[in-house]
Amino acid sequence: MASAGRVSESGAFMMPIGPVFSGSAESAHFLLETVGEDIIRMIPRFFYKYRGVEKTAEGLPADRALLLAERFSGTSAFAHSLAFCHAVEEIWGIEAPRRAVVLRVILAELERFRHHVAAMEGICNSTGLVVAASQAGILEEDILRLSCKFAGHRYLFGLNIPGGLQRDFSDTECMELGRGIQEIFVKLQDLEKRLRYSSSFLDRLEEVGTVSLEDAVDYGLVGPVARASGISGDLRTCLSYGDYGSFEFSVPVEREGDGYARLRILFQEAKQSNSIISQAVSSIPVGGILQPPPPGAKPSGAALGWAEAPLGAAFHWVRLKENGRVARYRLTTPSFTNWHGFHLSTEGFAFQDFPIILATFGLSNAECDR
Amino acid sequence: MKKTTCKNTTMKKLSEDLPPGCHGPVTVTGAAGRLSCRMESDAADIPPICNYLISKQGYRFASIVIEEMPEEWLAHYIFYGDSSQGPVSISARVNKADNLLPSISHLIHAADWHEREAEDLFGLVFHGHPRLGEFVLHEEWPEGTNPMKKDFDATVSYIHKEAGPGWHPPGE
Amino acid sequence: MSGWVLKGLKTGIRTTPYPKVEEHAPGVSPGRPEGGVPAGDKKPADFACPVDAITVRDDRVSVDYNKCIHCARCLPPAGAILVKPAGGYEWAYKIQRDAVDPGGVEKTCRRSLHIRVVDGGACNACLSEVSQITKPYYDIHRLGFFITPAPRAADLLLLAGPVTEHMKLPLKKAFEAMPGPKVVMAVGTCALSGGIFGPGFASGGGVAGFLPVDIAVPGCPPPPLAIIHGLLLAAGRKDPDPTTSPGPGCRRDAQ
Numbered sequence: 001m002a003s004a005g006r007v008s009e010s011g012a013f014m015m016p017i018g019p020v021f022s023g024s025a026e027s028a029h030f031l032l033e034t035v036g037e038d039i040i041r042m043i044p045r046f047f048y049k050y051r052g053v054e055k056t057a058e059g060l061p062a063d064r065a066l067l068l069a070e071r072f073s074g075t076s077a078f079a080h081s082l083a084f085c086h087a088v089e090e091i092w093g094i095e096a097p098r099r100a101v102v103l104r105v106i107l108a109e110l111e112r113f114r115h116h117v118a119a120m121e122g123i124c125n126s127t128g129l130v131v132a133a134s135q136a137g138i139l140e141e142d143i144l145r146l147s148c149k150f151a152g153h154r155y156l157f158g159l160n161i162p163g164g165l166q167r168d169f170s171d172t173e174c175m176e177l178g179r180g181i182q183e184i185f186v187k188l189q190d191l192e193k194r195l196r197y198s199s200s201f202l203d204r205l206e207e208v209g210t211v212s213l214e215d216a217v218d219y220g221l222v223g224p225v226a227r228a229s230g231i232s233g234d235l236r237t238c239l240s241y242g243d244y245g246s247f248e249f250s251v252p253v254e255r256e257g258d259g260y261a262r263l264r265i266l267f268q269e270a271k272q273s274n275s276i277i278s279q280a281v282s283s284i285p286v287g288g289i290l291q292p293p294p295p296g297a298k299p300s301g302a303a304l305g306w307a308e309a310p311l312g313a314a315f316h317w318v319r320l321k322e323n324g325r326v327a328r329y330r331l332t333t334p335s336f337t338n339w340h341g342f343h344l345s346t347e348g349f350a351f352q353d354f355p356i357i358l359a360t361f362g363l364s365n366a367e368c369d370r
Numbered sequence: 371m372k373k374t375t376c377k378n379t380t381m382k383k384l385s386e387d388l389p390p391g392c393h394g395p396v397t398v399t400g401a402a403g404r405l406s407c408r409m410e411s412d413a414a415d416i417p418p419i420c421n422y423l424i425s426k427q428g429y430r431f432a433s434i435v436i437e438e439m440p441e442e443w444l445a446h447y448i449f450y451g452d453s454s455q456g457p458v459s460i461s462a463r464v465n466k467a468d469n470l471l472p473s474i475s476h477l478i479h480a481a482d483w484h485e486r487e488a489e490d491l492f493g494l495v496f497h498g499h500p501r502l503g504e505f506v507l508h509e510e511w512p513e514g515t516n517p518m519k520k521d522f523d524a525t526v527s528y529i530h531k532e533a534g535p536g537w538h539p540p541g542e
Numbered sequence: 543m544s545g546w547v548l549k550g551l552k553t554g555i556r557t558t559p560y561p562k563v564e565e566h567a568p569g570v571s572p573g574r575p576e577g578g579v580p581a582g583d584k585k586p587a588d589f590a591c592p593v594d595a596i597t598v599r600d601d602r603v604s605v606d607y608n609k610c611i612h613c614a615r616c617l618p619p620a621g622a623i624l625v626k627p628a629g630g631y632e633w634a635y636k637i638q639r640d641a642v643d644p645g646g647v648e649k650t651c652r653r654s655l656h657i658r659v660v661d662g663g664a665c666n667a668c669l670s671e672v673s674q675i676t677k678p679y680y681d682i683h684r685l686g687f688f689i690t691p692a693p694r695a696a697d698l699l700l701l702a703g704p705v706t707e708h709m710k711l712p713l714k715k716a717f718e719a720m721p722g723p724k725v726v727m728a729v730g731t732c733a734l735s736g737g738i739f740g741p742g743f744a745s746g747g748g749v750a751g752f753l754p755v756d757i758a759v760p761g762c763p764p765p766p767l768a769i770i771h772g773l774l775l776a777a778g779r780k781d782p783d784p785t786t787s788p789g790p791g792c793r794r795d796a797q
Contacts, residue, residue: 369663
């Protein structure tokens with residue numbers, strides 16, 4: 001068996017990509033072993049963005065460590081802060097009020113919607129379909145502006161706090177958000193319809209970057225990537241949290257596992273997010289939005305908090321001391337899980353497909369490296 | 371965290387009905403909150419129990435959490451399934467002097483990177499892991515640096531080795 | 543294929559008129575807490591900013607924007623010692639220049655600037671905002687700014703993220719590969735002060751100690767218009783605001 005440092009076939013060429021590459025891509029290194037156009041092996045190297053979040057969190061008070069949980073991955077900030085809050089709330093034995101729970105669902109789905117539209121823009125860009133990429137870019141900025149108008153921050157930073165939310169939203173604001181998202185969704189449906197009839201675009205995605213069901217199960221892939229390959233797991237249903245049990249939504253699953261399947265999953269999940277938001281904004285319970293932690297010495301202990309981040313299952317394991325400070329914080333992120341299986345999708349495909357496959361996965365290095 | 375009786379009906383019987391390859395003992399306790407079950411066993415029993423959870427009970431692997439205690443390492447392996455049962459964790463303790471845990475990556479490929487990360491950041495050795503070596507910390511770091519250990523001071527910056535621009539992945 | 547062309551034409555022009563005209567659309571900027579006389583009845587001395595961005599002197603509160611991470615804990619209802627005025631996005635500023643002209647980018651690249659974006663460990667929010675500037679709403683191409691994948695063709699190095707240890711060498715090589723005249727623009731609070739991550743064992747306290755920074759764009763993340771403002775400053779097409787001082791933690795190394 002060939003050593004990882006040498007080419008395995010005669011005539012093969014090791015092509016290093018990164019960590020600084022492309023326009024504004026994240027820092028990661030990919031070593032592609034290519035014979036002509038075909039990639040026969042792909043060896044990635046990550047942790048260029050390792051900031052030691054788990055170590056930095058140790059000794060911090062829980063609400064300060066929450067800032068780390070929120071900001072280590074800016075594009076899934078709300079989901080990770082939610083998972084962290086779940087863990088801390090369980091340790092402290094407090095429950096966020098029902099109003100806060102439903103508002104959290106709205107914000108989490110808003111983030112998922114934006115993330116998926118950004119991923120679609122990335123896919124259209126990578127295939128060179130510039131008009132579609134511009135259309136998706138317009139929708140992404142619309143969602144960012146809507147988020148800013150609603151929540152005060154384009155990426156939903158500064159909202160979650162253990163025990164609930166830092167600020168409340170009026171029912172009128174929520175209804176307006178629901179209407180705004182519905183308008184954007186209608187335009188997204190138009191985009192989806194046009195893409196479905198763009199054969200040159202589909203040619204670049206169909207049967208490219210395939211991950212089989214067996215491989216996906218073996219590598220424990222999560223999120224839209226796993227659902228495109230046939231794994232139906234979604235933490236919102238299999239480990240139901242928040243108030244997701246009271247909303248009607250489905251988890252889309254495809255079988256092909258190729259780039260087009262991953263794109264279809266993104267569109268279908270965006271549709272489900274829109275549906276959850278419209279159901280939620282019309283039925284927000286009245287009441288407070290914050291359950292403060294117990295005064296004085298807080299319960300110590302360890303708990304697992306989780307949330308379905310836009311990219312998949314995120315698990316935050318937290319151990320707190322009596323003084324409310326973090327003793328141990330373990331982050332398991334969907335990108336970490338999925339980058340592990342990324343090489344499966346590139347091996348056997350053309351070198352020119354590499355950026356397209358990278359875009360269809362839509363993974364985050366900041367989330368993986370922490 | 372207050373311990374309660376185990377809510378997980380399947381795991382409850384595990385301590386009497388050990389999975390094949392297990393020597394026991396396996397303690398099954400409940401866990402407060404959302405974790406449906408906590409189990410503790412010897413380190414040697416971790417691979418058969420994990421295998422049992424994945425192949426016979428249909429659980430999925432979530433994470434490995436390593437905690438440093440004064441005299442030992444505590445490793446929690448977390449699995450999750452459908453909502454009727456909630457996540458389960460199986461924990462093992464090893465002495466710091468031994469510093470060795472059995473690898474489960476040959477049974478559960480998803481655990482591969484978790485073990486490599488723990489090796490790099492804690493200095494633990496996972497016996498049987500096919501390829502350990504530079505993973506999180508690149509070649510600039512001095513040998514034997516394990517940032518997640520308690521005796522590592524995270525507030526100072528470290529003298530790093532000069533690294534060249536080229537990189538060869540650690541081979542066999 | 544013509545369907546796409548027609549769709550594009552039907553969509554029309556969405557691009558902001560900035561810098562010709564100020565942009566007032568809601569949601570273009572998250573705004574940031576404004577220093578001054580504290581609002582509300584909470585005592586500012588009792589408030590602890592998680593990143594020590596707030597200083598209180600003689601009952602006046604000032605905010606160090608190089609450190610502010612927009613956690614909103616000083617704003618109502620959570621903290622209620624400051625207010626957040628709506629809008630406002632011209633957040634970029636120039637670092638004090640030495641007597642020697644640092645590079646002449648303003649003269650040579652006034653009409654066209656090529657940008658090399660380097661991710662020094664950013665969380666992705668800053669990178670996402672940087673990627674928005676090429677999208678239809680902002681479109682820096684109309685201003686003559688282009689993002690290039692080759693450092694050899696770049697005039698400006700745009701950096702986001704606290705510089706992680708692992709990215710120091712690639713960043714240094716990207717900077718050295720750029721021919722003069724060149725400038726460095728640090729985008730985001732992490733690049734200016736390390737944000738909530740650094741300085742620490744794995745990441746630095748921003749890029750200032752590592753590379754000479756010419757333009758700073760604070761924010762967490764700075765909105766696309768703030769990044770464009772920074773680019774306009776770099777190209778000499780906007781005058782720096784004389785009232786904005788560089789602030790601690792971000793000084794240009796004497797070279």
